[in-house]
Amino acid sequence: MGVREIQADDITRTIRRLCIEANTILGDDVVAALTKGLEKEKSKTGKDIFRQLLQNAKIAKAEGIPLCQDTGMVVVFIEMGQDVHIVGGDLNQSINEGVRRGYRDGYLRASTLDPLIRKNLGDNTPAIIHVEIVPGDNFKLTVIPKGFGGENMSRVAILTPASGLEGIKEFVLQTVEKAGANPCPPGIVGVGIGGTLEKAAILAKKSLLRPMGRRHPDQQIAILEQELLDKINKLGVGPQGLGGYVTALDVHIETYPTHIASLPVAVNIQCNCHRHKEAVL
Numbered sequence: 001m002g003v004r005e006i007q008a009d010d011i012t013r014t015i016r017r018l019c020i021e022a023n024t025i026l027g028d029d030v031v032a033a034l035t036k037g038l039e040k041e042k043s044k045t046g047k048d049i050f051r052q053l054l055q056n057a058k059i060a061k062a063e064g065i066p067l068c069q070d071t072g073m074v075v076v077f078i079e080m081g082q083d084v085h086i087v088g089g090d091l092n093q094s095i096n097e098g099v100r101r102g103y104r105d106g107y108l109r110a111s112t113l114d115p116l117i118r119k120n121l122g123d124n125t126p127a128i129i130h131v132e133i134v135p136g137d138n139f140k141l142t143v144i145p146k147g148f149g150g151e152n153m154s155r156v157a158i159l160t161p162a163s164g165l166e167g168i169k170e171f172v173l174q175t176v177e178k179a180g181a182n183p184c185p186p187g188i189v190g191v192g193i194g195g196t197l198e199k200a201a202i203l204a205k206k207s208l209l210r211p212m213g214r215r216h217p218d219q220q221i222a223i224l225e226q227e228l229l230d231k232i233n234k235l236g237v238g239p240q241g242l243g244g245y246v247t248a249l250d251v252h253i254e255t256y257p258t259h260i261a262s263l264p265v266a267v268n269i270q271c272n273c274h275r276h277k278e279a280v281l
């Protein structure tokens with residue numbers, strides 16, 4: 001198989017489009033999950049919030065305006081075939097240029113800054129870029145503008161192996177309970193179990209990309225997802241933290257082998273504004 005060339009300009013154009021679409025068009029699976037949440041919610045206030053979220057999604061799509069004032073920090077997952085060659089520019093620069101243009105042309109708020117000086121960088125760059133090299137010559141880009149209500153309430157813990165499954169459940173439940181209203185519930189609770197410190201966190205974030213309504217293919221993990229979802233929805237946090245049943249729309253778990261001496265667990269909370277878009281070049 002020969003090498004397939006991908007133009008850096010195409011990457012920039014695609015990232016620009018995905019940034020705008022992700023910020024204005026909520027995925028059909030997320031809308032379906034919110035509709036299901038409305039049916040499940042028992043509190044009157046909670047039901048009103050679900051109706052407002054669905055109405056908000058409709059208006060944002062129809063008028064091309066952002067779903068939320070927090071337009072997030074852009075996280076980009078790339079699956080890059082090992083037979084792909086990027087030509088005409090630098091991969092990271094082409095992505096950041098796409099973010100710059102998307103946020104400028106889409107009138108989206110720029111939120112990135114230097115963590116010490118805390119002066120806004122003005123164009124929402126740089127993106128957080130995760131590249132995975134895979135077989136073949138596909139090039140897949142996934143953009144998640146991540147809101148920081150959820151990001152701020154996310155946690156990583158290195159548990160002892162003896163903590164086991166019970167320790168994992170306790171950590172996830174405590175994290176969601178302590179988060180309360182801050183991550184703008186109801187959203188998705190992404191959980192990464194295993195690997196190293198950073199691997200667990202990336203697994204948790206990547207788990208958010210799974211289409212809503214789909215359980216993990218491994219039966220044991222699927223059962224754990226459902227058990228945690230049921231327990232989270234008994235915490236009483238509810239939509240926007242105002243009390244009620246639906247604190248989370250779902251729990252997604254991904255796992256990876258870890259060291260005999262450790263049990264890393266990460267919880268990445270996603271808000272109700274679950275924005276992500278993908279494209280294959």
Ligand code: SF4
Nearest residue numbers: 068070147149184271
């Ligand atoms: S956490 Fe999500 S819903 Fe809340 S303000 Fe940020 S982007 Fe908006």
